[in-house]
Amino acid sequence: MLSLAEENYLKAIYHLSEDGTKDVLTNALADSMQTKAASVTDMIKKLSSKKFISYKKYYGVNVTAKGKSQALQVIRKHRLWETFLVQKLDFTWDEVHEVAEQLEHIKSPRLIEKLDEFLGYPATDPHGDPIPDGNGKIKTKPHLPLDQLSEGYRGIIVAVKDSDSDLLKYLDRIGAIPGKKIQLISKEAYDNSMEVILDNHKIFISKEVSKNILVTE
Amino acid sequence: MLSLAEENYLKAIYHLSEDGTKDVLTNALADSMQTKAASVTDMIKKLSSKKFISYKKYYGVNVTAKGKSQALQVIRKHRLWETFLVQKLDFTWDEVHEVAEQLEHIKSPRLIEKLDEFLGYPATDPHGDPIPDGNGKIKTKPHLPLDQLSEGYRGIIVAVKDSDSDLLKYLDRIGAIPGKKIQLISKEAYDNSMEVILDNHKIFISKEVSKNILVTE
DNA sequence: ATATTTTTTTAGACAAGCCTAAATTTCTAC
DNA sequence: GTAGAAATTTAGGCTTGTCTAAAAAAATAT
Secondary structure (H helix, E strand, O other): OOOHHHHHHHHHHHHHOOOOOOOEOHHHHHHHHOOOHHHHHHHHHHHHHOOOEEEEOOOEEEEOHHHHHHHHHHHHHHHHHHHHHHHOOOOOOOOHHHHHHHHOOOOOHHHHHHHHHHOOOOOEOOOOOEOOOOOOOOOOOOOEEHHHOOOOOEEEEEEEOOOOHHHHHHHHHHOOOOOOEEEEEEEOOOOOOEEEEEOOEEEEEOHHHHOOEEEOO | OOOHHHHHHHHHHHHHOOOOOOOEOHHHHHHHHOOOHHHHHHHHHHHHHOOOEEEEOOOEEEEOHHHHHHHHHHHHHHHHHHHHHHHOOOOOOOOHHHHHHHHOOOOOHHHHHHHHHHOOOOOEOOOOOEOOOOOOOOOOOOOEEHHHOOOOOEEEEEEEOOOOHHHHHHHHHHOOOOOOEEEEEEEOOOOOOEEEEEOOEEEEEOHHHHOOEEEOO
């Protein structure tokens, strides 16, 4: 049975390694976990001895198949709880992250099965991120950050980065919500800010914001 | 902010002290927490220094007003989650205790407010135990364990003791559920077993079982 | 009233997870 | 290729919550 700290490290390693190709470096993990490099070294030794990650001294870590499956279980729980909070308890999508960080560690396979059923087996969480199924399968839709597209692009918002509460409040206010149509009218060469159409409204957004909006190809 | 262990000790002390009159002894607490007396002594020193309990060496502990209020917040969360699990996720009442033991430690006042609203502000949990309100007020209905009553008694089941999963399965099977009418037909002097009417059915129950059924006076 | 038993506390140790400071390894510049 | 910088690991220590064994206090029995 994984401890709370072990689950959090594993999840962070999984997220930082993205598709599992890159090595996750000690300092990157320390940053992400808001802790010190020395603490990270301790923990990766432990996770490595338990075969959740593979570790080459000084060169970083990677999740093993076993570790990935565990990480996906935690992510599944996190995203199901976020969906519950928004759909059933009327939380706004910028309020759910912290609570879900706690709820994701509740140990009860039955609870998660029942919750999934209660929510109608949702495919994605409120931010558009896919919810892994009970076997750890995850269906990722192809998507790109909006800042990498050029004038004339038309598509649909697939997801938004859910890291920052202020960003989420802003995105909600301008209607940048997964499922919505979006059109890129013009892009300023100088700062890569852009004008887009959302809900039949023209609005300007900065490059910083556009990086956090993920759209269909 | 109380740690998980501190919350669990405080809750156990509150439950063992019943109405707050009795002193809770170190060994009783060690039994209830499934730990050793020495560990209990350590923890009660900590809780005492934080003013959640009053402690007289060798004579046991009692919750302070501050401690009682904290304990009731945890109990409120526990009972709201149990209600959620049964009402919304179709758990049976013998399955909810362990999961609620975990969920009761989630820290989010907003979550509990929203959950309470979602459940329609329930007065009791599935076992009939009253749910404290947001201010820690708890409305206890007067009740007695069935084994203390005599032939001819008629009343209503107020609550059942929720400690044991097998007991709960049995009570469910015979229909001994809070709200149901119950009649005491006869009581055997030798072993205090009794015959009762529940749902128009006559059944025999042992003293052990009758102690766990709480009824109106 | 004192001896024995029971209960509780103290003392000292351990694991998990974190820290700082120092040592080591790798990377980067020339 | 080597010196200095940057990243990582090691060493040793701290806190929380647990334990066992020993000491101390309280309860009980005669």
